[in-house]
Amino acid sequence: MRLRNQELGSRNLIGERVSKKRKEIGMKQKDLLTQLQIRGIELNPSGLSKLEGQIRSVSDYEIIALAEVLGVSVSWLLGLEDD
Secondary structure, eight states, rough: OOOSOOOSSSSSSSSHHHHHHHHHOOOOOOHHHHHHHHHHHOOOOOHHHHHHOOOSOOOOHHHOOOOOOOHHHHHTTSSSSSS
């Protein structure tokens, strides 16, 4: 597993939680991308890496799809609910 070389950015609130949950459930980035694509979200590997690193903004549609794929609530992704 590669470690992030950069500090987390400040472009979104959910990136760190997306990364944490994805790893927790044993999902690879390519699998997450596939599941997002099934839900109509077009995102490339670089975009997902930037999202997880909080250096890319995230749309409301993407947040909803990410919550569905990861099996968490939108509130949890936004940090409004604890683990």
